[in-house]
Amino acid sequence: MATTVVDKGEEAMNTRAQIRLLPGGHRLHLHDGPIDLIVEAFGTPHEVSAACRAASARFVSVLDELCSELALLRQPCSEESPWPQGAVARRMMAAVKPYAPEFFITPMAAVAGAVAEEILAAMISGADLTRAYVNNGGDIALHLSAGELFVVGMVERPDRPSLMGTTMLHASEPTRGVATSGWRGRSFSLGIADAVTVLADRAAAADAAATIIANAIDLPGHPTIVRIAARELQPDSDLGDRLVTQAVGDLTAREVDQALTCGAHAADRLLRSGLIRSAALSLQGETRIVGSAREHMTITTPPTERILVHA
Amino acid sequence: MADDAIRCDACPVLCYIKPGRTGSCDRYGNHEGKLVRLDPHVVLDRAVERGDSVVPFLERAGEWDGGLGSHADTFVTAIGAGTTYPDYKPAPFIISSQVEDVDMVTVVTEGIFSYCGVKVKIDTDRNLGAECSTVRSLGEAIGHITTSEYGSQMLSLGGVRHLTGGSRQEGTSTCDALLHLCNGDAVELKIDDGAKVVVQAGQPPVVDGSQEERMRVGCGSATIGMFAKQWFGKVDDVVVVDDHITGVLSEHQAGKLLGIPETGIKLKGRRSTPGRYFQVAESGTSWGGTDIDNPLAILGKFNAKKAWPGLRLLMVSTTGEHQAYFELDEDLKPREKDLPASLRKSVALIKENCEPALCTVLFMGGAGGSLRAGVTENPVKLTHSVRDALTRVTCGGAPVYVWPGGGITFMADVARMPRNAFGYVPTPALVAPIEFTLKLADYAALGGYIENVRPLSSIASPEEGRKRMTARPDNPWPLQSSTKAKKR
Numbered sequence: 199m200a201t202t203v204v205d206k207g208e209e210a211m212n213t214r215a216q217i218r219l220l221p222g223g224h225r226l227h228l229h230d231g232p233i234d235l236i237v238e239a240f241g242t243p244h245e246v247s248a249a250c251r252a253a254s255a256r257f258v259s260v261l262d263e264l265c266s267e268l269a270l271l272r273q274p275c276s277e278e279s280p281w282p283q284g285a286v287a288r289r290m291m292a293a294v295k296p297y298a299p300e301f302f303i304t305p306m307a308a309v310a311g312a313v314a315e316e317i318l319a320a321m322i323s324g325a326d327l328t329r330a331y332v333n334n335g336g337d338i339a340l341h342l343s344a345g346e347l348f349v350v351g352m353v354e355r356p357d358r359p360s361l362m363g364t365t366m367l368h369a370s371e372p373t374r375g376v377a378t379s380g381w382r383g384r385s386f387s388l389g390i391a392d393a394v395t396v397l398a399d400r401a402a403a404a405d406a407a408a409t410i411i412a413n414a415i416d417l418p419g420h421p422t423i424v425r426i427a428a429r430e431l432q433p434d435s436d437l438g439d440r441l442v443t444q445a446v447g448d449l450t451a452r453e454v455d456q457a458l459t460c461g462a463h464a465a466d467r468l469l470r471s472g473l474i475r476s477a478a479l480s481l482q483g484e485t486r487i488v489g490s491a492r493e494h495m496t497i498t499t500p501p502t503e504r505i506l507v508h509a
Numbered sequence: 510m511a512d513d514a515i516r517c518d519a520c521p522v523l524c525y526i527k528p529g530r531t532g533s534c535d536r537y538g539n540h541e542g543k544l545v546r547l548d549p550h551v552v553l554d555r556a557v558e559r560g561d562s563v564v565p566f567l568e569r570a571g572e573w574d575g576g577l578g579s580h581a582d583t584f585v586t587a588i589g590a591g592t593t594y595p596d597y598k599p600a601p602f603i604i605s606s607q608v609e610d611v612d613m614v615t616v617v618t619e620g621i622f623s624y625c626g627v628k629v630k631i632d633t634d635r636n637l638g639a640e641c642s643t644v645r646s647l648g649e650a651i652g653h654i655t656t657s658e659y660g661s662q663m664l665s666l667g668g669v670r671h672l673t674g675g676s677r678q679e680g681t682s683t684c685d686a687l688l689h690l691c692n693g694d695a696v697e698l699k700i701d702d703g704a705k706v707v708v709q710a711g712q713p714p715v716v717d718g719s720q721e722e723r724m725r726v727g728c729g730s731a732t733i734g735m736f737a738k739q740w741f742g743k744v745d746d747v748v749v750v751d752d753h754i755t756g757v758l759s760e761h762q763a764g765k766l767l768g769i770p771e772t773g774i775k776l777k778g779r780r781s782t783p784g785r786y787f788q789v790a791e792s793g794t795s796w797g798g799t800d801i802d803n804p805l806a807i808l809g810k811f812n813a814k815k816a817w818p819g820l821r822l823l824m825v826s827t828t829g830e831h832q833a834y835f836e837l838d839e840d841l842k843p844r845e846k847d848l849p850a851s852l853r854k855s856v857a858l859i860k861e862n863c864e865p866a867l868c869t870v871l872f873m874g875g876a877g878g879s880l881r882a883g884v885t886e887n888p889v890k891l892t893h894s895v896r897d898a899l900t901r902v903t904c905g906g907a908p909v910y911v912w913p914g915g916g917i918t919f920m921a922d923v924a925r926m927p928r929n930a931f932g933y934v935p936t937p938a939l940v941a942p943i944e945f946t947l948k949l950a951d952y953a954a955l956g957g958y959i960e961n962v963r964p965l966s967s968i969a970s971p972e973e974g975r976k977r978m979t980a981r982p983d984n985p986w987p988l989q990s991s992t993k994a995k996k997r
Binding site for chain 2: 430
């Protein structure tokens with residue numbers, strides 16, 4: 199049973215938000231509207247408690263803050279886009295601005311990563327932790343103190359969660375954000391990637407980059423790819439009339455290779471401009487890895503043993 | 510929005526949702542033009558909860574206190590505990606804990622109940638159907654209308670005859686409806702020669718498509734009595750329309766006491782005592798639980814010797830949901846006018862005095878011999894122990910009322926249990942959690958399985974993957990002795 203947050207200290211309280219401990223008593227589940235976070239902190243019990251309290255306290259106003267600027271955040275980002283007011287919204291804008299001159303992207307592309315970052319920031323400013331993570335539906339913000347390490351599992355298809363591979367993140371390296379994008383996920387994608395997992399210095403940056411790379415993995419005009427105008431599915435989608443992928447038929451090995459190559463080119467460019475650290479691109483059982491963490495990423499399942507099941 | 514999308518107001522994102530689609534949260538969707546709450550376990554939750562064997566702990570704290578993994582004040586419920594069926598064995602969990610220096614034991618099992626059902630109280634004056642009428646779900650008979658209560662219609666659903674005594678389809682439909690009602694979900698019921706009603710524990714009933722809002726404060730006559738003083742001087746006559754007893758102010762004892770003169774009003778229906786009328790119309794789902802949409806339909810011609818042009822008449826239903834104001838013209842015909850502000854207050858007061866209409870669902874079941882045998886080798890001793898109040902029975906941590914007489918037949922409010930506390934077996938029968946809590950010494954005395962008693966700490970380890978929940982603050986704490994029960 200979830201506990202509704204009641205903070206007597208504030209008026210006009212958010213009574214939607216739910217905060218509960220998950221089974222095992224170590225992970226915190228924060229839920230409000232479309233936001234779902236799993237939070238865990240490591241350290242002394244006292245510090246962990248303080249961090250969880252800080253996460254909860256920051257969390258309760260995040261959705262209302264975002265919604266107050268939703269119109270701006272759904273607009274395509276340009277170099278002239280005004281800066282929003284809210285801290286999360288500013289993280290979103292900062293993450294997508296680098297793409298503005300060339301690509302279609304709205305700040306919403308970085309919302310999940312930006313929320314994760316903001317909650318993590320509240321936790322580490324409120325407590326002394328060895329490690330912590332905030333997982334916002336696969337977009338993850340990480341904290342690592344010196345010498346610490348996280349192993350992150352990668353899932354190719356959210357509808358059939360099984361680990362596609364793992365990646366190790368060491369404190370000595372700069373990666374503190376992980377994000378995954380693909381047409382099977384909760385958000386719409388313009389491309390056909392099953393999953394693009396990006397490691398970057400921050401979660402919001404990883405989120406925006408994963409969106410851009412997943413959009414680039416595409417076979418325009420391919421007959422077995424079903425695309426529908428985003429507005430037809432969600433009238434107020436930030437993607438407007440752009441066609442989003444709803445189904446991808448079986449592709450030949452050549453087609454898979456061609457689409458992944460497009461994505462890998464895009465990922466390479468982002469890598470060279472310092473926007474990401476590495477990326478794993480996955481399409482119909484084939485996976486490409488781009489970037490520095492190549493040696494840390496382990497792909498567990500051989501592609502030949504995968505069976506594609508289409509609903 | 511010109512198309513058929515609806516706006517979701519569950520959170521400030523305010524998504525427009527197309528038919529058959531969900532909002533950005535995946536939790537709310539547009540189902541045939543209606544906003545519906547979907548399975549709350551989205552992918553993320555599902556992944557998270559896969560490892561759970563869901564034996565919830567009910568934590569005593571009212572709110573999460575920021576602490577992690579504390580096992581103090583923990584009660585193990587039977588939800589997800591498993592059962593002793595079909596072959597007899599000791600209950601899956603027999604847990605000892607210390608309460609005020611006394612060793613207590615909680616025997617936890619999920620009972621399989623063929624002898625079970627739900628009693629549903631539907632707060633409405635609208636006629637749902639005649640007493641004893643068959644109630645159907647998915648076309649199958651699953652229960653009947655039983656004697657109505659004050660302001661409420663009552664249903665008795667399930668029971669062994671519908672579960673296992675009829676056709677396979679009847680049993681399955683009955684089990685399905687009971688399961689949904691007990692788990693807090695909405696079920697649409699159709700009453701033979703009566704209404705269609707959507708029932709969900711803790712929610713207002715929806716009768717023939719319209720949601721009930723208020724329970725009446727009293728019958729039409731009682732309403733006249735309660736509000737006569739408020740109307741005095743502001744209106745010449747008031748009719749409170751009610752399917753049971755319609756009241757008329759000028760004829761009613763309350764009006765007489767205030768010296769309200771006769772108005773020459775003429776009511777249809779059978780006069781009971783002055784100012785009180787039975788059967789002014791047929792039963793229905795409109796004004797005061799009658800079938801009339803136009804209140805003038807229950808009035809005859811005004812008596813020209815008594816009535817006068819300009820006479821002011823208020824007609825109102827027992828819940829204040831329907832109201833109309835008339836003044837007589839030169840021919841003594843009522844002409845509808847806007848309700849004067851001075852009367853609006855009294856109508857609002859009637860409305861205010863009518864409590865929100867709800868559906869409430871009580872699970873009722875009898876613990877059979879084999880269930881009791883999972884607690885003790887001598888089942889009747891458990892019955893006696895419950896009877897003597899040495900053993901406390903709870904249902905998913907919720908308090909129960911144990912019916913006097915033989916056996917352990919109990920009722921529990923499903924709204925006081927965690928959601929989805931019930932399951933089913935294809936027999937068909939319902940699986941309900943049941944916990945027996947008693948002193949360790951008493952447990953030994955009634956032939957309990959002392960060798961199977963495990964300390965709380967042994968099952969509180971996280972690797973057993975249990976779900977911790979916060980106990981409802983309005984439920985008595987199951988481990989607290991009833992004589993010392995404190996108000997929490």
